[in-house]
Amino acid sequence: MTESFTVSFKKEVIQIVENGNIILQSPKRKLTLHRWNPGIQTALKSLAYSNHTLDQLRHLVIKNDGLEGLFKFNYYFQKFINLGWICHSVSPLATAIPIAEDYLFNCVNVDWQQQSFSISRFAYFHQSKKQMVLESPLSKAKLILFDWRGAALISKLSEPQTCTSLISGIPNITEIIAQQFIQLLLATKMLSIEDKNPHLVQWEFHDLLFHSRSRAGKHDNPLGVTYRFVNKIKPLPVVKNQTSDKIIELYKPDLKYLAKTDTSLTQVLESRRSIRNYDTTAITIQQLGELLYRCARIKKIIKYDMGETSQRPYPAGGALYELEIYPVINSCDGLESGLYYYQPLEHNLYKISEVNNHVETLLKKACNSSGNHDVPQILLVITARFSRIFWKYQTIGYSLILKHVGVLYQTLYLVATAMKLAPCALGTGDSDLFAKVAGINYYEESSVGEFILGSLKQKDSKI
Ligand SMILES: Cc1cc2nc3c(=O)[nH]c(=O)nc-3n(C[C@H](O)[C@H](O)[C@H](O)COP(=O)(O)O)c2cc1C
Structure with missing residues (x-):
């Protein structure tokens, strides 16, 4: 065959x-x-x-x-x-082009009268360079479909088909051609094999695609630093241009004093917990200022030919720092409720909006995510300005962003613990709603993480 x-x-x-x-x-x-x-x-x-x-x-x-x-x-x-x-x-349907090394193209014996076939739930069609391409995270090849009949056959394979049923209604495709096409799909792992593989059962389509395409090994896309938009798109500046007529200066802690008096790293690591219930006395604006200063301020801006980088308390790939923090205030002593933007260079808060239905929904959703404990006193919504990363990195961009969210989460956890606050990371959030509330373009900047915060009850204070 x-x-x-x-x-x-x-x-x-x-x-x-x-x-x-x-x-x-x-x-x-x-x-x-x-x-x-x-x-x-x-x-x-x-x-x-x-x-x-x-x-x-x-x-x-x-x-x-x-x-x-x-x-x-x-x-x-x-x-x-x-x-x-x-x-x-x-011919005349498709060609399979390998996209990785260690490629195999093995044909198997098929009982064409008995066996039926369906397309894998991981396979997907998309347009690339004016061609229809079939890809799958299970495959080390991509299939270029030559004409609409190839696409029609793939579409029919959404349900199990024998070669005979597959070609009915498709002009000028013989059973022999259909058999070759099925062999091509089998050899490139485009047909459904997930039922036979227990390791695939729990993988969702988007997770496996993201995993396989954001790491090396199963594709030949350029990966890492490529600067593919140089001379096409201007790099974003390190500090976001945010305007507001209400700017609130934040407290800056005395780091020299803290270095002498702070709880030890071991004590902080050992006592850190996710805490979702708060003291009756709310967190203060001074505590919020100290936390943001210790975790996320810009210490220094460095200008290169290839754009600006910065130094901050937490590490970030390429020192690009695409993450931004938007505090949503429910109750904070000294600060009106509403939505704010944290300006990390000036160490200021810019007020974006008063409390409205949308802001309340953000807080309610955060409360749901925490298992319906107390409504968070403060919700920190973390966004990414995507272009900061995508301008430099290819293939790994979004996965880098999610790694940065984890880095920032842990920094917030540790500093909040040292400050005797109640911190908790969240795993879900509504990026569409947040874009609407904050007035940002979803594709330019979206929320990628949420972190809730409040005052610590005496009984939870274990340091
Ligand atoms: C990335 C991440 C996502 C999390 N998502 C949630 C969440 O959605 N809701 C929640 O109540 N806790 C969430 N947590 C907190 C975990 O439940 C918590 O860290 C875990 O149970 C271990 O407990 P500990 O933090 O007290 O040591 C999350 C933690 C991390 C790091």
């Missing part, structure tokens, strides 16, 4: 003859064939242009080089597959 696919090199694989050796090269790999026979060279040339099946290439090699040449060719061809260099195509 393998033989019925046409096979070709990926476009990025180039071949040259140098000092009597054939050199094959992709952006990441180089392979030198020292001793080669004319049949192999002809086969390699036709792999660059395709339209040949593997069977046809093998015949070509045998004709020129005999059986010994065939063994060599088979060995090299398997190596090319493993390197992710070989595309398999089914």
Whole structure:
């Protein structure tokens, strides 16, 4: 069955003859064939242009080089597959292009009369470079669909289909072509196999896609620092341009004094707890000021050719610091209720809005997330200004942001514990609602974390 696919090199694989050796090269790999026979060279040339099946290439090699040449060719061809260099195509429907190394393309025996097939719940269609592409986090290939019939077949595979039922209503697709197409989908792990794999049962579509695409190994997208928007989009400044006619100066603690008197790191780590009920006396504006100063202020701004970075108490990838903090105040001694923005350079609060229905809903939802304990005295909504990260990093951008949220959570936990406050991280929040309340564009800046805070009851004070 393998033989019925046409096979070709990926476009990025180039071949040259140098000092009597054939050199094959992709952006990441180089392979030198020292001793080669004319049949192999002809086969390699036709792999660059395709339209040949593997069977046809093998015949070509045998004709020129005999059986010994065939063994060599088979060995090299398997190596090319493993390197992710070989595309398999089914005319007129689709081609499978490898997107990672350690690639396998194994065909299995199928009882075409009995077996039915359906598309994996992890597979997805999207448009890329004016082509319809089928991808899946389970697959190390992407399928380019040549015409609408490929898409129609995939759509029919949302329900189990035999080859016979699959082609009904699809013009000019024979059962043989449908069988080749199914083999292509099977070999690239696009068909449903999750029922047989207990490790896949708990994975949700978006989680597995995010996991596989934000780490190296299962794709060939550029990963890490690429600065792909240089000269196209201006980098965002380190400090957000926020305006308000109500600016509240915050208290700055005496760090030298704290360094002498603060609870030890071990005591803080050992006594830290998530606390969701508060004392009857509310947290104060001075405590909020101290917490924000100790956790999140800008200590220094550094300007580079490639934009601005800063130094703050917590670490962040590339020192880009895309996270912003918006305190939602329910009850805080010395501060009116409402929504504020924390300006980390000036160490000020900018008032954004009074309490309204939306602000109350944010507090209510935070209370729900905490298991319906006390309504938080303060809810810190953490947003990300995405472009700060996306401008520099590719593929890992969003996962970096979520890691930063964790770093900030722990910093808030530890400082709040040292300050004898009641802290608790939250795992859920409504980014759409927050964008509306704060007047920010969801795709430019959205909430990515929530942290609740209040005064500590005497009985919870264990330090
Ligand atoms: C990322 C993260 C998300 C959390 N989400 C919630 C949440 O939604 N609701 C809640 O009540 N607690 C939440 N917590 C607090 C955990 O329940 C708590 O840390 C855990 O039970 C261990 O207890 P401890 O913090 O007192 O040591 C979260 C903690 C973290 C770090």
